[in-house]
Amino acid sequence: MKLRPTTTDAAAANRLTEEITLEGHIIDSWILPKVFDAVMDLGGSFELLEIRVGRRKDETSFARLNVSAESESQLGRILTTLQDHGAVMASQNDVRTEPAPANGVLPDDFYSTTHMPTQVRLGGKWVEVQNTEMDLIITVDREQSLARMVPMADVHQGDAVVVGYNGIRVIPPQRSRHHEVFSFMASEVSSERPKRRVIEELAREMSQTRARGGKILVVAGPAIVHSGAGPYLARMIRAGFVQVLFGGNAIAAHDVESVLLGTSLGVTLRSGQQVEGGHRHHMFAINAVRKAGSLRQAVESGLLREGIMFECIKNNVELVLTGSVRDDGPIPDVILDMAEAQRRMREAVKGVDIALMIATMLHSIATGNMLPASVKVAAVDINPAVVTKLADRGTFQALGLVTDAELFVRELASALGV
Amino acid sequence: MKLRPTTTDAAAANRLTEEITLEGHIIDSWILPKVFDAVMDLGGSFELLEIRVGRRKDETSFARLNVSAESESQLGRILTTLQDHGAVMASQNDVRTEPAPANGVLPDDFYSTTHMPTQVRLGGKWVEVQNTEMDLIITVDREQSLARMVPMADVHQGDAVVVGYNGIRVIPPQRSRHHEVFSFMASEVSSERPKRRVIEELAREMSQTRARGGKILVVAGPAIVHSGAGPYLARMIRAGFVQVLFGGNAIAAHDVESVLLGTSLGVTLRSGQQVEGGHRHHMFAINAVRKAGSLRQAVESGLLREGIMFECIKNNVELVLTGSVRDDGPIPDVILDMAEAQRRMREAVKGVDIALMIATMLHSIATGNMLPASVKVAAVDINPAVVTKLADRGTFQALGLVTDAELFVRELASALGV
């Protein structure tokens, strides 16, 4: 069906207008109402030129709109926002770039990326942008017809940085019609809902990923060790369910403390009793590793014979320990330079299929920012506010679980058969 | 050793003074410093007349003090407070009483009880007060030499109500020197601490209690059913680990919903998926029981063939379902009159050894208020503020666990071998 073009506004004559198209499950995935909202919220107006509604669950829909605004900058804001929902300019212009004015400094009108697959139009052709990460910028090599996302700090003076909204196409994930463990629509599973089946499905996804040689990332907080669930995570690593592990100084120090002294934060893991004076134990553990030289040397020298760190090293898990300003010691393997830490994490997340974030807000948010929307993310924390923050990624691939990390890790290990 | 009496205050001559004694693990159990604090906080002064400090862990200590205040009412406030810590008046007077001025109304100076064992002095003899519950009052039958704690509302005009502080002896629990699961000093086990051993010890205590024919009370919130842990609680009941069950309309309605329709709050327990329109399911469940007449009739007619309610009825568990203003329906067995509900609960808690409170603040606080300090209480909730409230009973018999009720019930059932 075709719609007769009708202007939405009498004064539209002297307005700036751009035609856009939307295609896919745009009603089902609530894209069309979001686009209407966005235009109006930003003070623009739209004219629906054409709409075709898919009539069956496997049929896609299509819409063509004129979007108008009163100024170039307003139109730019609207179009940039609509692009996040998959809108494509009908005017098939090439992407625009401007040179970076200095190292680590961007031209004013720079385009800031989403975590969704993105294409730019170079020489009339759509080119896939390499790497996918939120809040980066895109630099272009026109000669090689290459585009990639880079962090602001890594831009060099003169780099061709994408600006404006022309020639950019974002491909938002579309809503799956069949239920999956990771398709809870970016909302969380409250502690009052059944989590057992979710844990079993997560275990199934992890098993399938392991079976096909995929990559599973675990971002692990120290509460896993404090609560006595460390040995279960260690078993998961030994059984091949973890390819990359992110953490901080605390999980490494307390894992070593638990192996060498049987305590974590000075609490005996066997009995749950606080050891008088035990708050010093982590200092002894850290000193022991410093004396050995590194975690790897502590393993090789026989000092470390079990635990999460031991299993990572023995099983060639990519271990990235990043520091923070609250660290004691630290363990020598901990990266103290945050720019370097981010580079190492960015490198390590490449190719990750599933990311499990357990009881650590800082490292989880850092990781979440680096993950493309296509990665399945499960965020586990006992604090609902933390889970909401982590699971709220504007995607259908995030699963938030408000639950106890200790019991979760044990149930997951059991569901994985380790 | 004897101390030379020294006045703490030059103006003590015209002060009101009372001699008290303290005996037991008064240093170990931090009773002596608390008594010093209380006197000073309330504006009084004290004179330490005698102190004997136990020199080994099994030796008790003893202290004798003069407590002074500037007015009779101030002295009364101080002595009443010290009594809660076990202070006994050296002046061995009988307890004083006054007649209640009207039904449900108390004389002004009434003594309000603690949840600790209490004695009153009648005709020169210390008499055990029957029933032990906080915030009740004591009525005395001098002829029969009887005293018992009763709720304010159950006092009749003319009843002899204990007033003042004379002739009252409270026996505070003393701190055990060996570690027990219920001796975490009224503080809670945070979600970051190991809870597994605690759950195992709790299971051991419950097994011992079952073995010697003791009485275990479970106060159960509906989240147990919503989260899919209902079948595990049902198994615990069937295996004889529950003698009394307290709950509200919600746990009964959703348990029946889960049995008849496979959902709770409209969420399929098998898959965790929300059923469209399923929020009406509990109405159908409630109506089904109302049609049967009662939960017992629903069991006998074969409508209910499993679940928490079914097991309670089949295994003669004392089931007290108390209503609240938010109830739908309700299920016919739910007691709608709150005075009657409290009477039924009071009756049912008699003789309880262990009370397990899981994911319900309202019913847990109601129950906690009724329990003597000697009952071992485990309070489980994912919200630390709720656990703090429930575990903070001024006793060494309360254990608070900040954790996920679903996973807790499953782990406990597994530790109990059911």
Added chain:
Amino acid sequence: MKLRPTTTDAAAANRLTEEITLEGHIIDSWILPKVFDAVMDLGGSFELLEIRVGRRKDETSFARLNVSAESESQLGRILTTLQDHGAVMASQNDVRTEPAPANGVLPDDFYSTTHMPTQVRLGGKWVEVQNTEMDLIITVDREQSLARMVPMADVHQGDAVVVGYNGIRVIPPQRSRHHEVFSFMASEVSSERPKRRVIEELAREMSQTRARGGKILVVAGPAIVHSGAGPYLARMIRAGFVQVLFGGNAIAAHDVESVLLGTSLGVTLRSGQQVEGGHRHHMFAINAVRKAGSLRQAVESGLLREGIMFECIKNNVELVLTGSVRDDGPIPDVILDMAEAQRRMREAVKGVDIALMIATMLHSIATGNMLPASVKVAAVDINPAVVTKLADRGTFQALGLVTDAELFVRELASALGV
């Protein structure tokens, strides 16, 4: 534009089919995608017969669908669910009823209400259903052409109870295009977002409501008194910003305690210091009111000269205090019978324009269940889980604020100029 009817399923011939229509801001308010979802989630299929999409923000849209299912009961489930989104059967049949089989018992196929305005078709005419409340049922008086929502427990044997889905029309609230304080789309304002402007807008709404003689309901938890914010709520009552007040025994007892003794829960409100032995203060306060006879008599006798209760009585605020199983005393005005308590609350919420729920989960949920969707609801609690529960009413009229009740009440009082 007209669509050529296309069957979504080859086997549709032997399926049961019903034609429905949807009208209004069905794209904007995300009604159409929700309807598509619901049909597919419940295993049905649909055929889009006609769609007209509003092209400007003030234009409504229209859709006509055939919905098919494989059984009568499946179709019933689907249609009942679609009705909640405003779907109307194209077949204009009268509503069906069946007699209640016994007092308080419903026919099996009873229709359970939403909190949205509802009409039933009687003798070919759409009749407004009186009272609007969720989870009730509809009884019909065909002779008088009357229909009203009643609680299950109030149904009498033989009453004509609405069953099935024919002849029922639900009018869902539609999303307002301009931003309002109560249009945060049923989601909450986290503690990290600016709440000041929200409080100011709430104050403006309350002032307008007072100015036009509207009705404001406050559901108040005892933490208002414990935290020292009681005098600010009292001022709001005195200034005419509260017409109805719901609470429990605790807020009444602690308000009286604060007036008579200067403490709440035994904590001095002036200094925040715990008074030793002060946990008994509320018992003295309760006894004082019991002695006076009632709160009104306590005011009239001069015992109570200020506070929340005092202001309610002096300013003819409709005060409904409902009991719970955890109550001490109670204060004589507290309703102990939950059926009676619900009746009194139901009566009192009639005509309420704004409901403010502050720091009380039990009474707030009870109240929320009774409120039509058209009432503007603000729910305030420091626990995000509570706010989510209260604000999640499937409507655009609920505003959840995760914040501190004490500071909220003070800021609101200041914004109201009291």
Added chain:
Amino acid sequence: MKLRPTTTDAAAANRLTEEITLEGHIIDSWILPKVFDAVMDLGGSFELLEIRVGRRKDETSFARLNVSAESESQLGRILTTLQDHGAVMASQNDVRTEPAPANGVLPDDFYSTTHMPTQVRLGGKWVEVQNTEMDLIITVDREQSLARMVPMADVHQGDAVVVGYNGIRVIPPQRSRHHEVFSFMASEVSSERPKRRVIEELAREMSQTRARGGKILVVAGPAIVHSGAGPYLARMIRAGFVQVLFGGNAIAAHDVESVLLGTSLGVTLRSGQQVEGGHRHHMFAINAVRKAGSLRQAVESGLLREGIMFECIKNNVELVLTGSVRDDGPIPDVILDMAEAQRRMREAVKGVDIALMIATMLHSIATGNMLPASVKVAAVDINPAVVTKLADRGTFQALGLVTDAELFVRELASALGV
């Protein structure tokens, strides 16, 4: 009074024994019972040789004990623990040291510090240890008779590191008898308690500190800006109530975003409305500062004309912005090397009188670890678990407030008269 020495254990002959003394408010401050606990928890035994109990609130007490254990290492653990409570060895030996085996590596038996004032015995004299911070080690310069606390990482090979427990004296803070805002005994003020008076007293303490030229540190989380409370903190800085400010990249970036674009996290601070596409705003803000060169240059160039960062720079506040692995950008002033960041923070906390930690766990814990016990610490967060962590410093100088940061900052500013 003198006690006749009595052995607590028949087998004491072949035990290792050490005599210790305790002096001060050791009953009042609960030090004596804690010492008894610690000895027994660690498997030792004690013999009370002498006790003198202060009889008035201003009289100190004294105790002399023999502490015994079965091995040297057990005795060492016990004595080290008792030292934290102020125990002093009767055997007046000098402190022992061993040379550090390598840079950043400690001898095995190193002494790990508390955050309390500490002395070491050098050449028969007690020498004050410079700097006071928890979990550091002590190095000694015998020639100069100097001792200071240093972080593990800053130890050089050959440094004389204190080991064992001889010749070490810790001076624990003693409990003040009069109530102060910072003497809530390391427990927190729950959201249900009155916080207004606490805020007023905090304001008074801050005013006195400013008046006498003292030093106030604010550790500030980005929620202060997100919630719209930034201008109030800015006013406090301008009025001289902040001498040191710690934060991360987020508070700087969002403060600049709020000044340049009127939003924080893309939410308009004036209306609380989310701006479509506004999540990119912080990237523009960061780029603007990078372009200017630094925050100072942004102020000097006139780009920044108000806000928290502006006021810090204009008023010569010591501003330490420390990075984390989750940072975007970052703002050029943010320190990316965590070792350097800690050094800068350590330098800046010297001489701080009051530390206010508002809505930031990471930076607050980092700061808390660096503060001597004598610094008054107020920790404010809406999450009770965070407040418990921050306020639990084993001291009487910490005050935890569970409340809303936005409303807290506004009330504090108002109480400060700014």
